[in-house]
Amino acid sequence: MLEVVLRSLGVLAAFLVLPLVVGQTEHKVMAHMQGRLGPMYAGGFHGWAQLVADGVKFVQKEDITPRAADRWVFKLAPAVALVPYLVALAVIPLSATVVAADVGAGVLFVLAASAVGILGLLMAGWSSANKYALLGGMRAAAQLLSYELPLVLSVASVALAAGTVSLTGIADAWHPLWLVWQLPGALVFLIAAVAELQRPPFDMPVADSEIVMGPFTEYTGLRFAFFLLSEYAGIVVMSLLFAVLFLGGWRGPFSGVLGPVWTLLKGALISVLIIWLRVSWPRLREDQLQRLAWLVLVPLALAQLALTAGWVVLSSP
Amino acid sequence: MTDHQHSPGDSPKTNGFIPGLIKGLATTARTLATPSHTAEYPDVQPHLPPRTRGVIALLEENCTSCMLCARECPDWCIYIDSHKETLPATTEGGRERQRNVLDRFAIDFSLCMYCGICIEVCPFDALHWSPEFEYAELNILDLLHEKDRLGEWMPTVPAPSALDPRSADPQEVAAANKPPRTAPERRQ
Amino acid sequence: MTTLTTVDVLFGAVGLITAASAVLAVTTHHLVHAALWLVVTLGTLAGCYLILGAELVALVQLLVYVGAVVVLVLFALMLTRAPMGRSPEHSSGFIQRIAAALVGAGTTALLAAVLLPALGGDIRPTRAGDTKGIATQLFGSWVWPFELLSLLLLVALIAALAVSRMPTTSLPSTTEAVAETPANSAGGESR
Numbered sequence: 001m002l003e004v005v006l007r008s009l010g011v012l013a014a015f016l017v018l019p020l021v022v023g024q025t026e027h028k029v030m031a032h033m034q035g036r037l038g039p040m041y042a043g044g045f046h047g048w049a050q051l052v053a054d055g056v057k058f059v060q061k062e063d064i065t066p067r068a069a070d071r072w073v074f075k076l077a078p079a080v081a082l083v084p085y086l087v088a089l090a091v092i093p094l095s096a097t098v099v100a101a102d103v104g105a106g107v108l109f110v111l112a113a114s115a116v117g118i119l120g121l122l123m124a125g126w127s128s129a130n131k132y133a134l135l136g137g138m139r140a141a142a143q144l145l146s147y148e149l150p151l152v153l154s155v156a157s158v159a160l161a162a163g164t165v166s167l168t169g170i171a172d173a174w175h176p177l178w179l180v181w182q183l184p185g186a187l188v189f190l191i192a193a194v195a196e197l198q199r200p201p202f203d204m205p206v207a208d209s210e211i212v213m214g215p216f217t218e219y220t221g222l223r224f225a226f227f228l229l230s231e232y233a234g235i236v237v238m239s240l241l242f243a244v245l246f247l248g249g250w251r252g253p254f255s256g257v258l259g260p261v262w263t264l265l266k267g268a269l270i271s272v273l274i275i276w277l278r279v280s281w282p283r284l285r286e287d288q289l290q291r292l293a294w295l296v297l298v299p300l301a302l303a304q305l306a307l308t309a310g311w312v313v314l315s316s317p
Numbered sequence: 318m319t320d321h322q323h324s325p326g327d328s329p330k331t332n333g334f335i336p337g338l339i340k341g342l343a344t345t346a347r348t349l350a351t352p353s354h355t356a357e358y359p360d361v362q363p364h365l366p367p368r369t370r371g372v373i374a375l376l377e378e379n380c381t382s383c384m385l386c387a388r389e390c391p392d393w394c395i396y397i398d399s400h401k402e403t404l405p406a407t408t409e410g411g412r413e414r415q416r417n418v419l420d421r422f423a424i425d426f427s428l429c430m431y432c433g434i435c436i437e438v439c440p441f442d443a444l445h446w447s448p449e450f451e452y453a454e455l456n457i458l459d460l461l462h463e464k465d466r467l468g469e470w471m472p473t474v475p476a477p478s479a480l481d482p483r484s485a486d487p488q489e490v491a492a493a494n495k496p497p498r499t500a501p502e503r504r505q
Numbered sequence: 506m507t508t509l510t511t512v513d514v515l516f517g518a519v520g521l522i523t524a525a526s527a528v529l530a531v532t533t534h535h536l537v538h539a540a541l542w543l544v545v546t547l548g549t550l551a552g553c554y555l556i557l558g559a560e561l562v563a564l565v566q567l568l569v570y571v572g573a574v575v576v577l578v579l580f581a582l583m584l585t586r587a588p589m590g591r592s593p594e595h596s597s598g599f600i601q602r603i604a605a606a607l608v609g610a611g612t613t614a615l616l617a618a619v620l621l622p623a624l625g626g627d628i629r630p631t632r633a634g635d636t637k638g639i640a641t642q643l644f645g646s647w648v649w650p651f652e653l654l655s656l657l658l659l660v661a662l663i664a665a666l667a668v669s670r671m672p673t674t675s676l677p678s679t680t681e682a683v684a685e686t687p688a689n690s691a692g693g694e695s696r
Contacts, residue, residue: 031353032353036355115571115576126579138580141579145576145577152568281341
């Protein structure tokens with residue numbers, strides 16, 4: 001019982017710390033990529049506590065529910081968006097032994113959890129009784145439906161190659177050669193993950209130059225902060241998932257001792273890559289977005305799946 | 318996709334989709350590697366050029382209350398009060414002299430548009446530009462600064478820039494260096 | 506009657522939530538609330554599977570039904586109409602309600618009458634619910650139904666594609682006048 005409590009607390013701590021680390025990294029990396037310094041004051045050393053200060057500010061803000069809004073759905077939406085990522089984080093292994101809950105079908109679990117998180121956006125978009133929020137919610141729904149498929153297909157390819165759907169099993173079966181022949185799948189996964197997270201260049205649902213803030217338009221205070229937190233928690237989950245699935249997770253020198261460090265390091269690299277993409281690339285238009293998903297990613301993922309299947313069949317005794 | 322809509326010569330030829338994306342990544346990475354341009358203002362004072370129009374400083378001793386500045390000011394934001402003072406004659410049987418004494422000299426910086434005409438027209442160099450800019454107030458009425466405050470800014474006025482090499486001496490120096498006038502000899 | 510086990514209690518509780526939310530999904534007057542109650546129903550149904558030991562089925566249920574099907578339903582609702590308050594114009598009449606309730610109750614009774622004697626009334630978590638077990642059964646003893654189902658889905662997919670690509674000229678009389686216009690006929694020729 002004590003162990004369960006400790007593991008849960010560990011996940012909760014990771015859930016509260018890692019997204020903030022990613023957020024702070026985004027602040028600083030994006031600033032320096034734009035020739036700025038970013039936050040410099042909060043906490044003293046290079047503004048390390050900026051997001052903590054932001055959190056304190058969010059708590060103080062008034063929690064407004066629009067009069068025309070559907071109250072219950074409106075209030076529930078941030079939780080629906082946030083909790084699935086917390087649950088998903090619990091099953092992602094940092095090493096063969098460091099994992100909060102070793103679920104047999106771990107990959108499916110993470111994908112299912114992130115799929116549920118999408119509902120939070122839809123609920124927020126609809127219940128705000130705001131046309132911009134509704135438009136954002138619809139864009140989110142269309143985008144997430146399209147990119148769910150390549151995401152699942154590319155994960156299926158890895159699972160096929162490893163012969164298991166357990167995350168620890170996949171990372172154990174990983175081989176450096178995967179970097180070559182699973183590369184298309186990895187690219188598809190990365191692009192689809194960025195699209196699932198609605199990060200630029202796929203931030204059509206929250207395109208602030210067109211529809212204010214999409215589904216979050218009417219949100220204030222802590223509930224808005226929960227949506228932001230869920231975005232960064234999503235980056236953490238997807239980056240760690242990429243590291244475990246495609247980069248071998250805890251493989252590396254001294255993996256016996258430094259296993260979790262390797263996983264976190266690889267995940268951090270992917271997070272920085274996601275931030276880098278945000279700074280560098282312009283936003284895709286809605287039709288370009290759909291075109292990319294259905295005409296490029298899905299065929300690519302299917303081809304990867306066929307390649308993997310052929311390899312597995314030919315190489316198995 | 319929209320390449321055919323570009324007129325040639327409008328931008329350097331783009332070689333398609335992927336190179337453009339890589340170029341974007343390279344640009345941001347290069348910027349990341351170079352030091353940022355941010356001036357950390359409250360911690361580090363900004364380096365301002367000497368001709369910066371920060372605030373107008375008053376050198377009270379030079380002011381003759383001639384009112385030229387107040388009259389030329391497009392905003393009418395300079396207030397001058399003065400009175401005449403009679404100076405006793407310096408020599409026996411001489412004439413008494415009168416001079417203007419400046420009672421009040423105020424500039425309303427909530428009206429001032431920093432055109433600098435007052436400084437241009439001042440015949441006695443009583444007004445100067447100072448690069449000092451940290452004089453914000455919470456109340457707009459507090460932006461009316463009297464002559465003691467204007468005088469406090471005087472030390473921040475930078476020295477005039479050096480003259481160009483081989484240029485003529487400034488007026489004062491030329492006048493001082495001129496040989497004293499001798500009595501005209503022709504009339505003798 | 507044996508004593509209640511943890512599984513019994515959990516299954517009962519989750520099953521109750523499933524049934525209650527299902528009833529709410531069909532009785533609520535809010536269109537979007539109906540879809541959201543459907544989410545709760547499908548999610549708690551996944552919980553039922555999980556309690557019974559069918560881990561993979563539960564996750565796939567969550568991924569496919571909650572993550573995709575209901576999102577599609579919500580998307581369609583938002584695209585067409587998603588009124589904020591009650592929408593009485595979509596409520597059915599009294600007689601239809603009675604009929605629907607009767608049909609639902611009849612189906613439930615029929616299924617219960619068939620399944621309960623066949624499988625027994627006690628709740629037993631299955632041992633073969635993990636990925637390997639499901640896969641062995643699916644591609645072993647149930648491979649033909651599985652393949653037939655996938656064929657059915659493929660047929661549905663192709664049919665949907667065909668319907669969406671169907672030339673407008675072949676639509677029945679109401680659109681014929683429209684189809685005669687030059688623009689449409691030109692489009693038809695270009696095909």
